[in-house]
Amino acid sequence: MSDIILETENLSKAYGHFLAVDQVNLKVRRGEVFGFLGPNGAGKTTTIAVLLGLMHATAGKVKIFAQEVAPGRTQALRKVGSLVGDPGLIPHLSGRANLHLLAKLNGIEAERVAEVLETVDMAQAADRKFGSYSMGMKQRLGLAAALLHRPELLILDEPTNGLDPAGMREIRELLRKLAEQDITVFLSSHLLHEVEQVCDRVAVLKEGRIVAEGTVSELLGNQKMVKAWVRDPNEAAEVLRSIPQVTNVSPNGVYVEIEGVPSERVIECLVQNGMTPSEVLYRKSDLEHIFLELTQ
Amino acid sequence: MYLNLLAAERTKVFKRSIVWVILASVAAIALIGNIAQVLTLPANRTSPEAIATIQQITWPDALAVLPRLGSAAGMGALLAIILVGTVAGQEYRWRSLHLWLSEGFSRRSLLATKFAILILAAFLIVLTPLLVGGVHSLFLTPQFSGPLDLSQIDALQVVWNVLRGVYSLFPYIALTLLLAVATRSTVVPVAGGMAYLLIVEALVPQILTMLGEPWARIGMYLPQGLANVLTSINRTTASLDPQILGQFPYSPAVAAAGIGAWTVLYLGLALWIFRRQDLSD
Secondary structure, three states: OOOEEEEEEEEEEEEOOEEEEEEEEEEEEOOOEEEEEOOOOOOHHHHHHHHOOOOOOOEEEEEEOOEEOEOOEOHHHHHEEEEEOOOOOOOOOEHHHHHHHHHHHHOOOOHHHHHHHHHOOOOOOOOOEHHHOOHHHHHHHHHHHHHOOOOOEEEEEOOOOOOOHHHHHHHHHHHHHHHHOOOEEEEEOOOHHHHHHHOOEEEEEEOOEEEEEEEHHHHHOOOEEEEEEOOOHHHHHHHHOOOOOOOEEEEEOOEEEEEOOOHHHHHHHHHHOOOOOOEEEEEEOOHHHHHHHHHO | OHHHHHHHHHHHHHOOHHHHHHHHHHHHHHHHHHHHHHHOOOOOOOOHHHHHHHHHHOOOHHHHHHHHHOOOOOOHHHHHHHHHHHHHHHHHHHOHHHHHHHOOOOHHHHHHHHHHHHHHHHHHHHHHHHHHHHHHHHHHHHHHHOOOOHHHOOHHHHHHHHHHHHHHHHHHHHHHHHHHHHHOOOHHHHHHHHHHHHHHHHHHHHHHHHOOOOHHHHHOOOHHHHHHHHHHOOHHHHHHOOOHHHHOOOOHHHHHHHHHHHHHHHHHHHHHHHHHOOOOO
């Protein structure tokens, strides 16, 4: 059996002259949690809609479980669970009735409904009408709906939208647990902290194109960042730019961020120029920093 | 898999209150119609008008007349348009259509299932006046026509009348589904379907008649004209008026074929659009 669960080959989607998705090549492996990052309008949701056979690709191919997927060829999606935007459940039915309806649709035993309601911690509110739920509750029920037919691949677009911090952590834990059960997760999110914690590999989308792809540690690389608190960050930035190995300097209100050199070099340079820092912090660059660098 | 889809679609549609509101409306119309006819019955019950009215509100003829109320020749088309437009249009807004498609169900089977379940709803629209009006007429029969003679009831004819009534609604269901798919809205299919029924179908035949032959004949082949022929001619009406066949420009078989053609045209267009549609937020 192939290790690649989801694959796109030069996938493009245009709206008239506007290219929303431009030759995207993705490979998602079995059992991994794959992060799909990008700023608003980068083409993430359009890509997901094409993956789910909801939109026609202008060019390129989507393969899920080695079968081609398109609006007229959706057989492979029987093994996929998804949550994209509004969960697509019926507002006048209760959460439980919605899941029973989907169980009927997929020929699944009714007992599974109680199981998934427990999984997403919605058993208590299951008999309320879906239309009366808060956004976070809707997301949880949408996740339950996505899990109902025991999918091998989960495609999730911003699944923690509307959740409180505790809810977000529960979902993150759930996603890791699912990956341990050999369920592959394709997770689109703009919450970089979330992606950094939960994803094995990440692709970054900018203006419809993949601008970086790899494991989280590959993307972070060996980039280190030094933060130095000085009296005049702008003047300090000018001085620090003269260090040959420096890759990036950005003054930021009360401190200056420097990349590419160790902290001793920064301190040395500032002291030599009479700008002794009051505090210096040295740390590895985070995904947010990399993301901003890639997408701005 | 298709049976699962059918069962889920049936649950989804019949859990909508609009279905039951429409069925309650058609039941009320049938009952009020019957009562109104009783109240306006001429004092002289031997007059031709009184005899005709009594025949219509008593068994066995009432059983032949009542299914027409829910057919396209009666209130059925209007009610079917409201039902289909509401049910199909809202699925785009709720994104339930998106969810079901992303679970691997094909667009063709989803649309076919929806059409099939809406036919089931149309069947109830035709059946409800027969049941409600039929029970009321059963109580009126001994009062106006003497003891009930069950041997006079042509059960097969009653079934045929219901089926013809349901079939006459097919083009309206398909047209409203087409408008819902094309516009992804609730308002446009309901308003568009009603405009088609109340303006186009009412005016076009009259305008064509004014243009003379052969234009006048074309107007008769619109769904409303076809439904009139299909639901007007049956064994009961033929026994009441042997000349009835001559009053229509074509036979019920031609009307049935015409209704089928309109349905295939509208449904085919709906499927063509649906299969090409990009579904996103």
